[in-house]
Amino acid sequence: MSEDEGARPSKIDPKFRYEVARMPGGKSILQCFQCGTCTSDCPVARFNEKYRPRYIIRMAQLGLRERVLNSDFLWLCASCFTCTDRCPQGVEVASVIRTLKNMAAMEGRIPQVFKDILGTLLKTGYIYEIPESRIKRREALGLPPLPKANIESLARTFGSMNIKAFLEGEDPSKKIREVKLWA
Amino acid sequence: MGVAPKYLLFLGCAIPYRVLSFEVSARRVLGKLGVELVEMPEFNCCGLPLEPLSHELTLMLSARNLAVAERVGLNILTLCPGCAGTLKKTNRALKEEKALREEVNKRLSEVGLEFKGSIDVKHISQALIEDIGLANIKKAIVRPLKGLKVAEHSGCHLSRPKKYIEFEDPENPKALKMLIEATGAKCVEYKGETECCGSTIAAIDDKVSLSLVREKLLNVKEAGADALITVCPACHVMYDANQIRVERMFGEKYEVPVLHYTQLLGLAMGMSPEELGFDELRVKPLKMLEKIQVIK
Secondary structure, three states: OOHHHHHOOOOOOOOHHHHHHHOOOOHHHHHOOOOOHHHHOOHHHHHOOOOOHHHHHHHHHHOOHHHHHOOOHHHHOOOOOHHHHHOOOOOOHHHHHHHHHHHHHHOOOOOHHHHHHHHHHHHHOOOOOOOHHHHHHHHHOOOOOOOOOOHHHHHHHOOOOOHHHHHHOOOOOOOOHHHOOOO | OOOOOEEEEEOOOHHHHHOHHHHHHHHHHHHHOOOEEEEOOOOOOOOHHHOOOOHHHHHHHHHHHHHHHHHHOOOEEEOOHHHHHHHHHHHHHHHHOHHHHHHHHHHHHOOOOOOOOOOOEEEHHHHHHHHHOHHHHHHOOOOOOOOOEEEEEOOHHHOOOHHHHOOOOOOOOOHHHHHHHOOOOEEEOOOOOOOOOOHHHOOOOHHHHHHHHHHHHHHHHHOOOOEEEEOOHHHHHHHHHOHHHHHHHHOOOOOOOEEEHHHHHHHHOOOOOOOOOHHHOOOOOHHHHHHOOOOO
8 A cells, every 4th residue: 555545535345345244254344343452452453553453344344445455464463363252242353354365365465475385385285395404303303204295186176276376476457266165 | 091092193384394392292292191193194284374365275275184184083183273273163164064064075075085074173282181181191290390480371273263262261271271280380470471472474574473572571581480381383483493583683681491381291201301302492491401400
């Protein structure tokens, strides 16, 4: 989000919150009445002045689709679920925020780190490439060999999902809708 | 304890990559407690780290693991609370939601797998308390850690979100405290006990995550603890492996040793620091070991 964007009136998509509510984990967005418990209890909000779970939920409720999905702060949720457990209204705040990240990702807005771990996953089955030195260290410590992933079977499990689009970052305007398994 | 518990061990990604000390100590301790561990026949990431990208992707990854485990017919034991949480959540969703199960099974059937819902998933803390039992743990103690004061850090995913994990109270976690006290050590209270370590956003914003680490270490130090005890590989990396980095960043000294619970228990069960992977720790717990006279 550029600095002056906040000064311009934002485009509103009044149906956005229903779109969020239809996603797995997004339903409770409709229950939020903006008490602010999530933000006051958020460990990240204590150390970052831009990250406010309440604002994120409110922006989504108001239909500020582009501003939410384009923001960098969306990716700062540490998924500690403190907000979810303490919400007096039963809003699964962390899940709603995760839903918004998923929506941003489907539109091609993905931090590099997630592209990296997805690439490693498809190659190894793990999100890290376990270096040879660690394998040797396992042996030295008397640990059994690591179970291997069935890479071919893993790739086929995702056969119908357009994972390549995540990895190669297709044109962001072209939505990666195929990634959704069900409506 | 009637029949010796037997589990399929789910290691996850972080442990083989960076936290072998947890695996070594857990295997030694569980072995001595009569627990049999069977290796996963094949393995892929539980899916948790990819959830910000796609919930469906995470669901398929964890469903795959569950289906593989069901073939063996054993309950899963994990050392990582993140893996436990994701597998538990998927297990429950697929057991309860028929339409979702059918959808997932349609995809799994293409690779000859099926989710039937015949097994359970437990984190090692939960298995120690519910299946092995505090009484049996106490019976195995040969070197009570009297005089040792430690701080517990359960980590977020062992209890949150409460609705899905159903293990313990996230606002007042007791499991790890009980497990610590079983070793003879004393568990001190400190400010911010349930605070997150920030590991999940370390790659997005390390200023925030390292600030959380700093806060935790300062609070633990202030409480006068000889060590911080974790049951999560990610939290352990943040507090142990990153401690020197945080010290440099803030120009402070913490010198708080960070032990896996299984290392603490192993010491109380009479094992040596070498057997329990102490060499792998970055912050060397020398003072602590002197205090309990493991080293002189």
